[in-house]
Every structure is written in C-alpha cells, then in structure tokens.
Amino acid sequence: MKRPLGAQISHMLKDRGVDTIFGIPGVHNVEMYRGIEEAGITHVLARHEQGAGFMADGYARATGKPGVAYVITGPGVCNIMTPMGQAYSDSVPMLVISSCLDEVAAKKGQLHQMNDQRAAAETVCDWSEEAKTAEAAYELVNRAFVEFASQRPRSKHIQVPIDVLGATADAGVPKRVGHLPVPRAEDVSAVAAALDQATQPLFVFGGGAANAVDAARALMAKVKGASFTSYAGSGISAADDPLAFGTYLARGEAERVFAQADLLVVVGSELAETDTWRDHLGHDCPMVRIDIDPSVFSQPQVNQDVCCVADARAFLAALEQAVATKSSSGWDANDVAAAKARWRAETDAERPGIADIVDRVIEALPAGCQIFSDMTQFAYVGRETTTMTAPKCWHHPYGFGTLGYALPAAIGGKIGVGNAPVIAIAGDYGFQYTVQELGVAVELGLSLPIILWDNAKLKEIEDCMVRSQIAPNAVQALNPDFCKLAEAWGAKSATPSSLEEMQKAIAEAFDQDGPTLIYLTPEVLS
Template sequence: MSRAEHSTGEALVGLLEAYGVDTIFGIPGVHNVEMYRALPRSGIKHVLVRHEQGAGFMADGYARASGKPGVCFTITGPGLTNIMTPLGQAWSDSSPVLCISSALDIADSAQGRGRLHEMQNQLGAAATITNLAVRAYTPQDVRDGVARAFSAFASQRPRPAYLELPLDLLKVPSGPGWTAHKTPRLPQPDAVQVKEAAERLGAAKSPVILLGGGALDAGRAALAIAEQLGAPIITTTAGKGAVPGTHPLVLGYRLARESGRKLLREADTILCVGSELSETDFWDSGFILDKGLIRIDLDPATLARPHAADIAILADAAATLAAIKASLPAADHEARRRTNEKRIAGYLAMEGSQDDALRKMLGKVLAVIRDSLPPETVIASDMTQIAYAANEIFPVFEPRTWLHPVGFGTLGFALPAGIGAKFGAPGKPVAVMIGDYGIQYTINELGTAAEHKLPLVILMWNNDALGQIRDDMVNKGIQPNAVTLVNPDFQALAKAYRCHAEKPDSLKALAQAIGRALKADGPTLVEMTPRMLNG
C-alpha cells in the first residue's frame, strides 16, 4: 500500500513488487527517473542494460526461462523505438513481457511542439506489437493498466503488454489503493469436448501428438498420452523440451522435413497442443492440416485459422491433457508403440545419412556441445546456421531450456535473452548459441553480463560471413554479394569487456573450453570456427 503523499512513479514500483516482480531491465533517462525513485528501497533488482533492445530481449529471456512475466522500463521516443524489435519477438513467440515507458506531458502529447523525444503516436506504435497498450492519465489508470496486464498474463495467450505514463503523471500524488488484484485462472476444458477428444484418440489407428510452445508446461501429460496410445510426438521449435528429446517416441522438431510431414500426412488423428501451426513452423505456408485435427489452445483466433479442427478446445493445455489422459479408454497399444519407436529411430537414422556437408559438420560440433553442457542448461539461440541445425538435431530434455526467436526471427536475440534467462533461472547453467554477425547486433550487452559476473557460456560460430544468406543466394542463382565482412578481433573485444575468451582449435579443445566456461567467474566467449574440425 502506498501512502497518499508518494508519487505515482514511486507507487508503481511498489505495485509491481506486489505482483511478484523481482527483476526489472532498463536504462534510467531524463524522462523516466521518477520511475526509479523508489527502486533502491524496494526488493526489486534493476539490471542496467547497454541498449533498450537489450532490455526487451532480457525481459523476454527471463520470461521464457522462468515462466513469469519479464518487466522492462524505457523512455519516450527513441527508448520505445529501440525496444520495439524485442517486443515484436515476444509478440510472435507468445512471451509475457511488460514494457513500461514514460511519455510526454499530457498537454504536450502529439502537439508537434518539438519537445524532447516527441512522437506523433507513441501509443499507436507500441500497439502494433503488443496485446495490450494503455496510456494512463490518472493514478487509477496506472493501477488498472498493471492489473489488466497481469490478468492477461495469467489467463490468456501470453503476449507483451505496454503501459505508457506521461511525465507529469509520474509526479502526481498516488493516492490510496495500490494493491495487487487476484488474477484469474487459465480457462479450463469443457468436459464434453474432453470426452469427445479422448474417444477420438482411443479409436484412432495412427494418432500423432504435435506440441507447440503452449505445451511447455503440459509435457508430462502429453507423454503419458503418447505412451498409452503408442503415438509418436513431433514438436515445433518453440515446443522443444516439452518432452525429453531423446524419448523413443519423440521425433522432435521435424515439421520442415519430409519425415515430419509424412508422419502428419499418414495420421488419422492429430492432437495439436499450443501451436499456431504457422509458416515459420513448416517453412511452407501451403502445408495445411485439414483432417482428424484436435486443437487445444488459449487463443480463439489460433483455433480458427488456418487449419480446420474437428474439435477445438479453448483451454489450458496442462489441464486439458490431464483430463484427456484420465478419460482415455483402456486398451493395449504396446505393439503400436514398438512399431512407432522403430519408425522414429528409422527416420532419424535415415536423416543423418542424407545430411549435406554443412549439416554433418555442424552436427559434429553440436554433439560436442550437447555432451559438454549439463542436461538442464538453458540455451538461448540466434538466427544463425548452427542454431537452425540445432533446432532439429540438438536434443533438449526439460521445458524452457531452448529459447529461439522463431516468428519474428530477430538477429541479436540470443546474448541478451541468455542474460535474462540467467536472472530468471539463476540455479541453472545458461549458454548462448550465436553467429559472428548476429552477435554484433547486441554485443554491447557483454558489459551487462560481465558487470553481474554471470557465468554465461557464449558459443559463437564464426564463419566470417552471413553464411545462410550466402547459401540462399547460391541456391537461387544470385551471385553472392554483401555477405562477407571484416570482423573485429572477438577475443580482444571480449577481454575489453572484462569477459573470458577462448578460441579452441579442435573439438576436444571445444569440450575443454566449455567445461572451463561453466566454472568461470563471469561470461566466456567461446569462438568456434570450421577449422576446429581439422584440429
């Protein structure tokens, strides 16, 4: 509860703490210092980032690793435009991020008076990549805006929210009433639909389970259903880790491969949980599932498009799958289970034999990384060739341990997201998988990691090029151009940021470098190159 003489900016911090916020990522500026007045006497840790883009990605990584909303502070104008890319990533990947920004005085809003950081429509810009965008005019609006954001986080498809506070409002006495509201539950499944889904699955001859990012907290029930039915499981990239990647019924992320599509085409019933089934899942906007589809999702729009479901359940994935499991008719599907386990093993064996030279090379590197990292390691990856390969062939074993920028596809995500993940899951090892070009989007956040002595294992694949774009040009008959670059001395640059740095010359040396990085007293940049395979 805030005393009446406290300012609205001070009361905001107390309210966030009441909602369970323990970490805020941001940069104090002339237009948001009033949001910082109460932070020193609160229980909230503030992480000073090096760029607002870093604040947004860190809040996203925190949210993905912890399952709790990530919170960031920014300022008017350029602060917001800098953080819009991370908000767009959080929007596309269903990540609960709350961005709180200052705005011009109420009387100056969009008046074109040449005020510092002025935008014509700051709220409108934020609304394009958030689920909720609110401009507060009174202390009551601030309280309501925060309550609406946390209510949505608790009960709907998680997506970013934006709260805008004019500068003059931040100084207004807060008044009473600054208490956290009870948040609603996630919607529960309809019993009739659960019974229908269970009967359909029980009668299926070739059922398949497809898990997306919305199923990360429902893996135990999904695996129990799969084992009872003898059904294979395929995932999206966002769904990696919902079930252990090495389980014999799990094909993993193979939606863009013929093996995965064959599995889906031959199924008579598909239980799809928590996925849009989007173009960035299949890498083919024309691949449509239109028969035997049972969908479970929190988003009614997702249930309506583009794949028509026979049964569409608007409810929490974990509760719905648990109810379906309890309702499945008793039957012996052991023979089908053995058949599908052999089928999955055959697909994976055949896939390796068909890999091209690049995939084989990356596969060797990824095998060393997987063996060297503890199974519970949280890995934030970027838009880079080694991560594209890892999406498919790198197994993860626990939910919220594979963080990849799927829908928006932003370069530079991995480093700040990994930093945020370490704050969100401090008891787990955290690694970053990134390329030499992508890291330069947010390499300044090495300073943030070093300042907090975070033992991040930063695995940077350096091929001195935009390798994927170069290969795309070649495949499309375009003469490669604008895809090579003069890189900095990454070893010296990392050390300038007070980070450790290693450049292993063999796969054995890579394993040793990862082992040292896990025990280090701060971040370690491990620079990997194709030459390692010749060492």
Template structure:
C-alpha cells in the first residue's frame, strides 16, 4: 500500500493506533484541524475537554490507571501554553504523556511577524516540562519521532514528550513511506533495562547481612508490587510506601510500616536502619510533609531507579542500580534465600502503633470520609486535588490495589487536577467507580470539565470539600501571623452548577449520608457532585 495519498495529519493517527493508543484528549482548532482528518479511519476515541489544561490532566489520569501514555492534541500558541501546567505535574510525577501540537508554518517560525498564535519558540517552552520536545520539519521525521517517544515510555523514566508540527507540514503528503515499512507500523521498541549482576550481588550481600533493614517503595515500583512484597517477606523488611506507591502493600500486611516519612517514627527508622532498599523513589519533599523535615539515612543505601541521575541525588547510594524495578527486585529475590536476624513484622507493628499514636486530631473527619468511600464503593479509584481530605488521606489511607489512589499534592502540586484527572481515570477504567476529591477553591479551576464528563459518558463522583475559599492557605497565613488576604472567596452554589451541566448534585451532612449518596451515584450514567460544608462539620 502506498502512503503517497496520505497527508502527515492522516498518517499520524494510524501510527498512534499502531503503538496501542486508543484515546486522544484534544480540542480542534484552525491550526490543528488537519490532525483530525485521519481519526475516523482509526478506532481511536476522541474526548473533548473544555480547556487544554483539562486535556493534560485527563491524559495524566488515564496514564496513571493504565500505565499507557496519555495522548493530547492541542493548537498552536495558547493551546500549548494552556497544557504546560498539566505537563509540569506529569513531569514531576513521572507520568507518560504525549502532547502533539501544531505550530506556525515552517517559513514563519521565529519570524516575529505577529502571526496568529505565534510564539518566539513554543518548542523551547515545552522543553522545560518534557523529556524532549521536537519540531517535525519533514514528513519522514514523524515516524522516527514517534518511535523515539514510545521507546522512552517503554524503557526509560516516563515523562511527557512534546511533538509540534507546522501547519504546512501537517497537510503535506507523507510520500511513499510504505517502502520503508513506516506507514501505520510501530517500530520495535527496546525492553526494560535489566540490573547489573555485580550490583545485584553487592546488594544481596548487604541485605543478607542486615539486622535492621527497611524497604521504601515509590511510584517507580508500581508494576512490581508482588515481587517487592515477596522480597520483603523473605528478608523481613518493614515497608514504607510513598504516596504514588499506595496500594503496592496489601491492606493489613504485617510488614506495612507507614507512609508519612515526616512522622518521627519513620524518620528515626530510616535514620537507624543498617540497610535501606529504595525502589523508584526520589525521596521528594512532598513525601515527608508536614514540615518538610529533612531525612537522614545513616546505613547502606541500595537504590534502584530507571533514571541514572536520580541515583546520585540527595543521598549517596552504596549500591546504585539503573534498572527496571521488577527486573531488579526479581534478580534480588533470586540472589537471596533468607535475611539475617531482622524481625520485620515486629518492627513494622511497633512503627504502626507509634504512627497511629501520632496521627493529628484534624484528620478524624477525613477518616470518616475515606471509610465511607471504602464501604460504599469498594475498589474505587480515588483521584485527589490539593485539598484537605487529600492531605489527610496521604497520611493514612491504603487502597486495595496499585494505581487506585493518586493526587496533585505531590511533586508539582497544582490546583484543578482532581476532576479532569478523574475523568481520564474513568475513561481508562469504565467498569470501576471513580471518585474525585476536590476543594471548593480547586474545583473552580476546572469545574467546566463536568460538561466534558457528561459528553464522554464518564460518570465520576465528585466529593467537594467546601471550606469557603483557600482554607489550607488561610490557616497557613494565620499560623504565621499574616492577616489572611485573598483566601476568602465568593463560592457559588455548586449543586446548582452541577445540575446546570447535566449532572446530579446534592449536599451531604455526614458519613452515613455520604455512604447512601455514593451508592445512589454508582447507579447513574452522569457525574454526581456531593458537596460537604466543612464549616457545618462532618460527623457520622
């Protein structure tokens, strides 16, 4: 079959489908409309958000649930700048995302002639929140650029990739790419990197000799939970998980030690461990809030990560290992038969008791909230914004499975993430209940995406914690003797707004009421907004 009759815009969807892409989040415009010409010839679903930032957050939620890259189409200029915030969140949290934008005609690039949507260099803007950003200047470059992107998603630390195509190149005929095997065909991709056998041997020797070892699991271990727990059980390793690793440790597992590294018991355990095995974590600031309190690791650190630069940040590793988490942990499991004298279950139980004793009183209503979700919607995917219920859940909540709890309070820490990311999660897993935890301040960033959810038949449940403005910042200012300014907002009637978008909506007054409302919401085919007024209290 000859590719001579296909334009670049028509070829692109075929190549995306060849790499397994089944959904694209995007907004068509004059500059990128030729990207849409070829979509009907594929099985790719198109979802239209109401803002490009929403497109990026939807792609992020989709990617975190599936492990596949979320794909976005944007227009030149404002479309690209609108999505940069979402790319920043994905970059910080190592989420695979492919953003494909148009850009001005080739002969107009960098000319500064006041063209529609013109920027001095939108590729340079995107490069700061991407693994790489590339301009496709000729049709033959398209297949190689896509292969480069999907190779990164397959084998390296996953982060956003940006490809921009000038409007004249989008409309060009692709030429006889079939002769080179490029038309509609995915390139063979590299596998995940295996660990260095010498590094495995050194790590295994340290673990066998350890008397008070610990394991720390980060988001980079999300596909290796079973192997990680098998190794922990064999060696008696208490396990600390980061926020992005929630669900890797089974609920009630005797080796579960906790998840807030800012808490004194876990900080001391990390400091005093003779060996720490850290997998896929950057020990980021947002993993040891409140504070943040500096962490110390005095024992030997074994560090496994896909990113070689990450292995030499913050802490000096005795054994740095560039490798896929599953391959590295499997190699370690094969190299050790048993551990030393570590009573892992006993140490983990002691840490849990001490952690429970130090939980702050303010999280009590949020425990009731999370318990209500658990009871009414078992197995739900819970997606959070930067809001008080999420900050609390980060400290104690344990989902049933990996890829079931994530939020924007980590890494980049953006507002407005929760609702659109939950929509992306629901599109990725339509059979599972999906709950968005948002505050009234953050909801106003992206509330219009309720229209996109109705249109996409994505019946997410939105639990909206209303404290009359930016409550967390208000408290932060008051604690520091700063008169609160700019934090008390005009808050709309969210129930009325939800109904105006074609959603269900009502206020709930306590945990019992919330459980009933969640069960009702599970039977609907449109989103449901459940508003909780913090000022009225949230009891049973």
C-alpha cells in the first residue's frame, strides 16, 4: 500500500517488533506521526527529548528489545544526544529517527538549522546516516535491526529530510534476520584445554555475558573457578557461589587476587575504565577474552593470548560441555568471604552509613524487581555491596555517566515490562535534571516507587574536592520541597523517619496507581 514515507517507517518498525515509541512531535517531524496509530504503536510523549531518549534506553534494558525515539530537527537531535551517548557506552540497542532540513549549504537562517546535524549525532552513537530516499530509509532501518541482533548493540541515528518524509512511498522492504557470531570449535577446544590445566582459574563476567547466566554458572560449578563481575554483569555469578568475589572489581586489593590466578577468562567485558579504575588488572597469567565485539581486543592488556569472537551464551555452553569436572578448587572460599567483608567495610568507610540503608531497600523489593539508578552515592555504594540474584536487574548510566538518567529510564522500563516491578533511585541534584518526566509517570498511572536520596549537595564532588585539597565550591544548590513538587504533578509522596517506615513505604508504593516519591535523608536514617 502506498503511504507517506513517515507512515511507512512506522509500519516497518511495527513489523520488527516495535510496540512503543518515545518522543516529541514538532512541525518538522509531523509526517513521522501520521502512521503511528495505524501501525498499532503506542507513542509516549516525553517532556523533553533527553527524557525521551532515556525512556527508550530504559525500555530497551528492561525488555531486551530495541528502544525507539522520534525527535525533530536541530534542538531535538541535540537534546537526545546525551541519551544516545549513554546507550552507546552501555551497549543498549536504541534507534533515534529524526527529521532534517532538505538543504543546509545553499540556504541559511532556517528553523532548527545546524551546520551538520548528521555529523553531530555521529559523535555519540554507532552510526548516523541520512536517508535521502524512501529506499534508503528502508535499508537503514533494516540495517539497524540486523545489527542489533548480530553485533554489540549500540545507539544509531537515522535522519530523513522533511520533504522526503511527506512524499508518497511504496511499502517498506521485508525484514532481514541477524545472528550472533557462533564459536569456532578450535577456540572452544583451546580454552577447554587451558581450563583443564589450570588450578586457579579466574573469570570476569561483563554485561555482554548477561544472556549466558545458566551456562556461566554451570561452567563455574565444573571448573571450580573464582569470579568477578563488572557492574553491568552483576547477577551472572550465583548469589550463593562461595568463590564469587562480586562486583568489587575496582577495589585496589583485587589486584592481589588477580595475581593468584593461573588463567584469566574475561567474557563480555571491554574492561573499561569505569569497570576497573586501573590500567592493569594485576594478573601475570595467560588471558582469554570472549566477546562479540572484536574491537575490545585491541585494548592493551597483559598476556592477552586468546581472543575469541563469539556470542557468550553459545561459547560458554560449548565450553561447559568440553571441560573436565574438577574435584576441588585452588581457591579458598574463606579467603573470598574475608576479602568481600573487607571491601564492604572499605565502601562503608568511604561513604558512611549508606550500605546498610541500601540493604534494607533491597530487602523490601519484590522478586524480579528492576532497579534504575542515577549518578548518586546511594547507587555507587549499592552497585558494589548488593549481591544480585539475576543479571539485567540493576540498570545504571555506567560509561557515559550522565545525571538525570534514573527517573525517565525507569519510566521507559516500567512501560516495557507492564505489571512487573520497577523502582528508581536518584540523588537530589540529578533528579532535577529530568524531574519534569514525573508528569509522564502520573499521566500513565505507573506504579513506580522513586527513592530520592537528598544529602543537600553534590556530595561525591565535594568529597573529591576535599581529597584534592580544594576548598569545596559550587557543590550546594537550593533544593525545592521535593514532596510538594511531586504532589503538584499528582504523584504521592512519603517521608519515612526510620528504616522500617522506609520499607513499608516502598511496599505500599508498588500497589499505587501512580508514582510515589520516597524522600530519604542521611540525617533521618542514620
């Protein structure tokens, strides 16, 4: 059926499993909205394009499906570039489709004009391309979804000129299917042989191994290896595994642990700065890396001997079948437990009192609850000290490290999972970056608890200044009455004065027909 191209794109997206689009309409992208309802797609109106991008990110993390956002030319693209950068760094499948001006070189002074919008977007995503014809738009949509399924997922941007969006076009092309790279038998055999010889193998599981949790746990049980997880990989190792060091990968003393290993296997982790905060893990043994992204192998690592391009789940499943079962481990479970206790104490000393409060929050969450957190000390502590029972349950802006992520991402995640529980955790300063998106949660009646940790300042930055012998400056700002602000939108609020009241407020928030702001301060809960 012939339709305007904007409508055809919506039908293409629907055919590829898209049921929700986040965005804001404008005079330049109205043609993209012509076919949304006809295609059977729900559109969520954000209050700001940054919020739309974070919602698409949260939707993708919570559901495993690509998140899609529609924005306008110029400022719309600029406003969503921060979420695009966040999705790129954290390997989140997000597709941003925008309008663009038909001509920018020979005609100046147009509404929303940028010198090179496509190139600007390209700086924060996997790729940014302009579709100058309907056929090009269809091929780029296909390309995006094939790559989401077959490569490391990252944000992508397609822009379409305004006149092209409104022009009549034939129906979109059939979808193509992508597949993750399969392991080579010789690679599996080589790693299995190395594991059979090792007495103290050590594994690092990153977010790229989150789809391989069953295979990873079965493998660890056979080879009696110890493990760390990155923050994004938290929950891959079994919560009751006595040889799992948890997410303390960045602790300085972890170098001593790595030095004890006689084989290091890194699965689905690029070992980024925000994973380790040091240049060298500390190992002096052979290192195996398994990843779907071969570019991570180019990073300088000591003894990086074997690099395997493969899907983590397929590789670990094959590896588990190939290795021999060990009767004992060279690692001592008592040493692992003692190290974790020391590291928790270090974390608590660095940011006093928060760890116990985080524990009580986690206790109050229903099974399977997904957590979306912001750049706040509450989350920094929780990411290290919390033992997750499953992966892909604590979502955080790890790599790009933007403020304002938690609330809109949690909204997107909640929309994606429906009745399943979701909670947001934000600090007082970061919450104000995207507080306006609270209106979306009220409008949609989302039962969303929002933990607001108010230490009345940029505490992490203040601590950094003090450590650097800089007199704290520009770390305090006037805060509103957050509860009244939430209530002004129609949300509920709670101000618990004890940990028990806090847990009760969290439990009640999950049963509400709208969001609940749960206001916490260090003074009240200390």
